[in-house]
Amino acid sequence: MTEPAHYLRRMVDELSGRGELAPEWRESFLSVPRHTFIPGLVWRQDMTIRDDNDLVPLQRENDPETWLKLAYEPQASIITQVDDGCPAGPGLRGCVITSSASQPNVVARMLAALDVAPGMTVCEIGTGTGYNTALLAHRLGAWSVTTIEIDPQIAARARQALTHAGYDDVTMITGNGCDGYALRAPYDRVLATCAAYRVPYQWVAQTRPGGQVVTPWETPYGAGGLLSLTVSDDGTATGGIVDNVAFMWLRDQRPPRAPLRESVYDRDKTSVTYTDLHPAYASNFDPAVAVALRVPQCEKVRCSAIDGSGAFTLWFLDPLSRSWARIDYEPGADTYQVDQLGPRRLWDEVEAACRWWLDAGSPKAEQWRFTVTPEGQHIELVS
Numbered sequence: 334m335t336e337p338a339h340y341l342r343r344m345v346d347e348l349s350g351r352g353e354l355a356p357e358w359r360e361s362f363l364s365v366p367r368h369t370f371i372p373g374l375v376w377r378q379d380m381t382i383r384d385d386n387d388l389v390p391l392q393r394e395n396d397p398e399t400w401l402k403l404a405y406e407p408q409a410s411i412i413t414q415v416d417d418g419c420p421a422g423p424g425l426r427g428c429v430i431t432s433s434a435s436q437p438n439v440v441a442r443m444l445a446a447l448d449v450a451p452g453m454t455v456c457e458i459g460t461g462t463g464y465n466t467a468l469l470a471h472r473l474g475a476w477s478v479t480t481i482e483i484d485p486q487i488a489a490r491a492r493q494a495l496t497h498a499g500y501d502d503v504t505m506i507t508g509n510g511c512d513g514y515a516l517r518a519p520y521d522r523v524l525a526t527c528a529a530y531r532v533p534y535q536w537v538a539q540t541r542p543g544g545q546v547v548t549p550w551e552t553p554y555g556a557g558g559l560l561s562l563t564v565s566d567d568g569t570a571t572g573g574i575v576d577n578v579a580f581m582w583l584r585d586q587r588p589p590r591a592p593l594r595e596s597v598y599d600r601d602k603t604s605v606t607y608t609d610l611h612p613a614y615a616s617n618f619d620p621a622v623a624v625a626l627r628v629p630q631c632e633k634v635r636c637s638a639i640d641g642s643g644a645f646t647l648w649f650l651d652p653l654s655r656s657w658a659r660i661d662y663e664p665g666a667d668t669y670q671v672d673q674l675g676p677r678r679l680w681d682e683v684e685a686a687c688r689w690w691l692d693a694g695s696p697k698a699e700q701w702r703f704t705v706t707p708e709g710q711h712i713e714l715v716s
């Protein structure tokens with residue numbers, strides 16, 4: 334059995350080598366043994382399973398070496414809870430990821446974006462395993478860190494792991510992170526490790542002027558990124574997307590979702606058309622942010638061919654109006670078949686948004702300015 338320290342060093346060297354680990358965080362990454370935060374039962378996606386319960390359990394005791402390797406895989410998240418703690422499928426198989434240890438390279442990039450220094454206080458939303466919390470506690474001192482987890486079971490496990498690692502002075506709250514934690518405010522930084530569509534104003538209200546709120550921003554469409562907002566004296570926050578990350582939703586902002594199988598009905602009754610717009614416009618980072626903002630209430634699902642050919646299908650779903658569409662991409666083709674059904678012509682809406690994006694000069698995701706005030710969130714394109 335390989336020593337954890339071997340994998341830890343390899344992970345840190347790889348993150349540093351790829352330029353994803355800021356030098357000021359290296360010591361913390363070397364000092365926090367990630368595997369002690371990973372539960373013995375985790376899940377992995379099995380693409381060969383053809384039903385919705387394609388998350389299969391991996392028990393540490395059955396395969397300790399694979400489990401340990403996974404714990405130090407720099408570019409993989411580890412699924413630590415499915416279906417809110419009640420796996421929907423047989424044999425602990427699950428359908429929806431509801432907690433995970435984020436990919437170490439994403440953790441490193443988010444911590445770099447947080448731009449903290451010793452002496453600062455941080456409120457973290459979404460404790461999960463407690464690994465990110467421990468990194469913050471190592472760098473800033475446990476007393477400077479408040480962390481909030483909504484799921485009591487996950488919170489209890491994280492508390493145990495933090496205590497075991499020597500960070501029991503972290504203030505650990507079980508509750509809804511959307512409310513922040515006013516008793517320890519104001520914070521220099523609020524960092525969420527779950528995604529918001531609408532940034533909760535409490536995060537802004539509990540950050541001191543000049544401080545930052547850093548959070549993944551996600552849309553029902555499935556496009557988003559890492560937002561960094563600076564709080565002003567007037568209690569508003571402005572900023573924009575600074576990185577390409579994808580996170581699970583804040584529980585209370587999860588959009589309504591139905592499994593693909595249930596949403597796609599009457600497949601033989603669709604209207605069939607063809608388009609010359611490359612489907613990648615509907616899913617690549619920069620245009621997809623624009624599509625997400627212009628086509629509300631539309632979920633995108635991408636299914637890639639498992640034969641490695643590069644072919645893929647994009648599905649567009651609106652369970653509320655019972656509308657769906659699909660477009661198929663085959664390498665080398667220059668027109669693509671589109672199927673649509675239901676009161677909304679979802680592909681037509683998506684295509685119009687992609688063409689708007691092209692006509693607007695193909696703005697980057699970073700060009701959208703976000704403003705959060707007590708009245709809500711405003712997003713506009715700036716040049």
Ligand SMILES: C[S@@+](CC[C@H](N)C(=O)[O-])C[C@H]1O[C@@H](n2cnc3c(N)ncnc32)[C@H](O)[C@@H]1O
Pocket residue numbers: 431432433434435458459460461462463464465466481482483484487508509510511526527580581582583584585
């Ligand atoms: C991606 S995981 C966090 C990963 C964590 N930072 C780590 O490294 O292990 C997101 C976590 O946010 C939690 N969460 C979701 N909604 C929340 C909310 N409203 N308040 C607090 N925690 C929430 C989930 O239960 C989940 O554990």
